[in-house]
Amino acid sequence: MDIIIVLLSVSGLIFFFATTVGLLRFPDFYSRMHAAGKGDTLSSLIMLMALVLYNFHEFNLASLLVAAKILLIGVFIFMASPTATHAIIDAGYESDIQPWTKEPEEES
Amino acid sequence: MDSFFIGIGVVLCFLMFLALHRAVHGPTAIDRIMGVNVIGTKTTILLVIIGTIYGRVDMFVDIALAYALLNFIVTIAASRYFQHHKNLNPKGYGYRFREEDK
Numbered sequence: 001m002d003i004i005i006v007l008l009s010v011s012g013l014i015f016f017f018a019t020t021v022g023l024l025r026f027p028d029f030y031s032r033m034h035a036a037g038k039g040d041t042l043s044s045l046i047m048l049m050a051l052v053l054y055n056f057h058e059f060n061l062a063s064l065l066v067a068a069k070i071l072l073i074g075v076f077i078f079m080a081s082p083t084a085t086h087a088i089i090d091a092g093y094e095s096d097i098q099p100w101t102k103e104p105e106e107e108s
Numbered sequence: 109m110d111s112f113f114i115g116i117g118v119v120l121c122f123l124m125f126l127a128l129h130r131a132v133h134g135p136t137a138i139d140r141i142m143g144v145n146v147i148g149t150k151t152t153i154l155l156v157i158i159g160t161i162y163g164r165v166d167m168f169v170d171i172a173l174a175y176a177l178l179n180f181i182v183t184i185a186a187s188r189y190f191q192h193h194k195n196l197n198p199k200g201y202g203y204r205f206r207e208e209d210k
Contacts, residue, residue, distance in 0.1 A: 002109065009116055016150065020126045023146060029138060032130075036142055040149045047153050054109070055165055062166065069169040070156060076176055077149070084145055084183040091187040092138045 001057065008050035015043035028100030029092050037085030041078065048074040110161055117157045124150050141186045148179030 022035025048070055056067040124147050131143030152172050159168025 005109075006112065009112075013116060013119055016120065016123050019146065020123045023127055023130050023143065029136065029142075032139065033142055036146050040146055044149055044153055048156070051156050051160060054160060066165045066169060069166075069173065073152065073156070073169070073173050073176060076173070076180075077152070080176065080180040081149065084180055084187075087184050087187040088138060088142055088145070091141075091191040092136075094191045095138070097136065097138070 001053065005050050005054050008046050008053070012043045012047035012050065015039050015046065019043065029097050030089065030099055033085060033089055033092070037082065041081045044077045044081070045074055048077075113157055113161050117154055117161070120150055120154050120157070124154075137190055138187070141183060141190070144186075145179065145183045148175065148182070152176045152179070 016039070019035055019039030022039065023032055026032045026035060052067045052070045052074075055070065056063055127143050127146045127150070129143075131140050131147060134140045134143060152175050155168050155172035155175060156165070159165040159172075162168070
């Protein structure tokens with residue numbers, strides 16, 4: 001069981017690291033939001049699954065309640081994070097932010 | 109197993125400091141909202157990890173759930189506030205002028 005917990009936590013950390021690198025290195029608002037939205041949702045779910053497995057190692061009512069609450073956080077993040085991502089992208093699109101292209105546009 | 113979770117929490121704090129760079133130096137205001145959203149998601153995970161280390165998960169889970177709700181509401185409200193501002197291009201709202209632009 002410990003091996004599964006360590007594997008899930010380390011893979012969640014790897015996805016969090018990829019999210020942060022994408023947030024820092026991508027050239028554009030839209031591509032940064034792409035990295036942040038998808039990586040955050042997936043790595044949060046993986047790390048919450050690892051914490052559920054660690055807190056559920058003994059079977060009684062209290063640990064069952066704690067595991068259900070952590071799963072509730074996971075369900076909420078699974079619904080709320082794509083909604084927040086869509087809201088931020090919509091705000092950027094409505095504000096006429098130009099997407100990044102490989103050839104820079106000729107000005108004046 | 110406790111020292112493993114302490115290491116996971118330290119690495120998460122380091123990644124939060126890296127994301128703070130985007131929240132402070134972001135070219136537009138929308139980029140700052142995005143950095144704050146990423147930091148808030150990491151904080152939700154970090155609160156559950158802190159509760160696991162202390163052995164008080166039943167208390168810290170409620171705090172983490174409230175923090176996730178607050179993070180979602182802040183992101184929705186800030187993005188709706190900046191939705192119809194037409195000055196959000198990189199040289200508009202919140203742009204920090206550099207030497208070569210003068």
